[in-house]
Amino acid sequence: MSDTPSLSKKRVACFGVAFADRLGQLQESVGDEFEIFPVAASQTQEGMAEAFNDVFAVIAVSTADNLPLPQDLKLLQVPGIGWDGIQAEHVPLGAKIANVAGHETAVAEYCLAQMLEWCQKLRSADAGLRAGSWARSSRFGGAPHRELRGATVGIVGYGGIGRELAGMLKALGVRVLAANRSSSAFDDQLEGCFALSDIPAMFEQCDFAVIAAALTPETRGLIGENALEALGTEGVLINVARGPVVDERALYEALAGERIGGAIIDVWYRYPDRLDDPDPKPSHFDFSALNNVSMTPHISGWTEGTASRRVAIIAENLQRAAAGEPLLNVVATGKRTT
Structure with a gap:
């Protein structure tokens, strides 16, 4: 021993x-x-x-x-x-x-998948055909859907997620812009670079705007009414950062009033304390009642x-x-x- x-x-x-x-x-x-x-x-x-x-x-x-x-x-x-x-x-x-x-690859893939789905509308096509409808088919006069190629995507917060997503988007022929606190993060994947104070000017050019900035006192409420107004009625906001980076009321009202094209939201303004919480609502506003919103329960990075x-x-x-x-x-x- x-x-x-x-x-x-x-x-x-x-x-x-x-x-x-x-x-x-x-x-x-x-x-x-x-x-x-x-x-x-x-x-x-x-x-x-x-x-x-x-x-x-x-x-x-x-x-x-x-x-x-x-x-x-x-x-x-x-x-x-x-x-x-x-x-x-x-x-x-x-x-x-x-x-x-x-989590950079996981979140970037989530954003890419959601953008492709927004263009292709595959879930609604699947639901329609299961219900017996061929209305989406060109054989019966269905309208064509969008392609992601040729679109412009703006990324707010150009860190690991932003760089990973930019690489994926560039491979698909997408024009990529970014806004960041520090210009030293920018690279040659970008076709336009902006300061955080110039986000509305970037959003004016965007088909999709991806929020990937950390939540700090500087970024809380960073995306407000002015930025959403600049995104416009065809633009789609994707938030994979933290809920409060985007002003909660401004986002809901822009969506409810159809002043922006839509939103894909994975991060929220309130989280339940437990899985069986009797009040699991993710916001003070009823985003679930809006048909221009895709909602997921903070899953983008968890692979x-x-x-x-x-x-x-x-x-x-x-x-x-x-x-x-x-x-x-x-x-x-x-x-x-x-």
């Missing part, structure tokens, strides 16, 4: 249901030196405090003022790119807050490819945190002193 004492496992808690289905894959990636376990948000304060005891890292998409995170926490790992659910004041002083990407890439990045960050090495994707540092 070896005289070397066994080392205690490094404990990692996953708070809530987000990413909880990937814990087995994450455990396999980091090995037996780590103990990774879920912590239900429905537990009592005492139960959560006991569960968080001695953890050096927590995986979570949101925090609360009374969440009993241990004072010596090393890492608060967000399992996605958006960390607007995390407040540094809720995270112990000195703990690093990190996010993770890996098997995204999940696998995020597991790999989070595993590396946990190993770095345990070894005291520099972390990946640090976005903030905890400020809670008690």
Whole structure:
């Protein structure tokens, strides 16, 4: 028998249901030196405090003022790119807050698929034929539908998603424009570059406008009445960023008044606390009653490819945190002193 004492496992808690289905894959990636376990948000304060005891890292998409995170926490790992659910004041002083990407291809494919569907109207054609209607067929005088080739697409927020989408669109013969906070992000895939203050001028040229900017104080409500007015009655807005980047009331009223052609919305203004929430409505306005809106429940970035890439990045960050090495994707540092 070896005289070397066994080392205690490094404990990692996953708070809530987000990413909880990937814990087995994450455990396999980091090995037996780590103990990774879920912590239900429905537990009592005492139960959560006991569960968080001695953890050096927590995986979570949101925090609360009374969440009993241990004072010596090393890492608060967000399992996605958006960390607007995390407040540094809720995270112990000195703990690093990190996010993770890996969703660029998934979101770009979602946008491309939605644009193609908007042009082709395949779902309505399928529903019509199932109901016995051949009205869409040219054999019976059906009107031709649009092609995406030759269209102009504007992208607000030219980061990883924007660059990935621009490459896909260019391959299909689409003219791509972009607006971004910093001009250093622009590349030769673009045929027009704009400052955020010039978004209306860009939207005037767009058949589709894709919102892919991070939610910050600067971008909250960035797309308002003026920008939507510039998009016009044929233009379609696609939001895969965060709901509040687009002014909620302005968007609803532009759609209800048919002042824009339509919207494809994957990110929302309110989210239910749980799957069986009695009031799961995603907005204060009834977007579901509008026939010029396509609605999805924040699914654009969540693919098997995204999940696998995020597991790999989070595993590396946990190993770095345990070894005291520099972390990946640090976005903030905890400020809670008690």
